[in-house]
Amino acid sequence: MFLQKTILFRLGxxxxxxxxLIGIFLAIITVLMLIKAAAVMFDSWQSVRDFNKCVEFxxxxxxxxxxxxxxxxxxxxxxxxxxxxYEITGAxxxxxxxxLTSRQAATALxxxxxxxxxWAVLFMLSLSLLFNKTVVLPIEEVESVARPxxxxx
Numbered sequence: 088m089f090l091q092k093t094i095l096f097r098l099g100x101x102x103x104x105x106x107x108l109i110g111i112f113l114a115i116i117t118v119l120m121l122i123k124a125a126a127v128m129f130d131s132w133q134s135v136r137d138f139n140k141c142v143e144f145x146x147x148x149x150x151x152x153x154x155x156x157x158x159x160x161x162x163x164x165x166x167x168x169x170x171x172x173y174e175i176t177g178a179x180x181x182x183x184x185x186x187l188t189s190r191q192a193a194t195a196l197x198x199x200x201x202x203x204x205x206w207a208v209l210f211m212l213s214l215s216l217l218f219n220k221t222v223v224l225p226i227e228e229v230e231s232v233a234r235p236x237x238x239x240x
Contacts, residue, residue, distance in 0.1 A: 094226045110216030117210040124206050128199040134175040135192045141168035142185050 145164030146153065153161060169180050172187075176195035180187065216222065 092227075097221060097223050104220055106216050106219055106222045110213050110218070113213035114210065114217055117206050117213050120206045121203070121210060124199065124203040128196075128203050131176045131196055131199045134172050135178075135187065135195050138168060138172050138187045141171070147185055 142165060145168055146157070146161040147165040165185070172195070173179055177198065178187070178191050178195035180191070
């Protein structure tokens with residue numbers, strides 16, 4: 088047999104409005120982080136979109152028709168394109184590959200999009216805290232009943 092108790096955790100009441108105060112601070116923080124996440128998301132989209140243009144501009148695709156100095160310059164520009172893509176999105180391009188595959192593009196964009204939606208969900212949570220005066224969370228506590236203890240004679 089188990090005993091079940093429910094303990095209520097109450098945040099805020101008529102006199103003290105802790106839930107609204109926490110909601111205000113959380114809303115300010117999440118709005119700022121939403122702006123940052125949106126900027127990172129759009130930067131990632133732009134860098135993925137423009138990677139192939141950057142590679143074409145570097146001239147690495149026609150290395151055989153270039154002189155040795157121009158080949159070195161083209162490879163340096165190509166490495167700069169790869170480094171820029173890696174710094175912004177975290178996507179790495181293997182050595183012999185000169186274009187971005189759709190799987191690599193999707194992988195590069197998944198993180199920033201997920202970060203944006205994470206902060207959007209937290210913003211919704213902050214709005215619910217902001218517009219409620221009290222928040223009550225039930226905490227369930229289960230206790231097991233010990234069997235009776237008899238003394239030996």
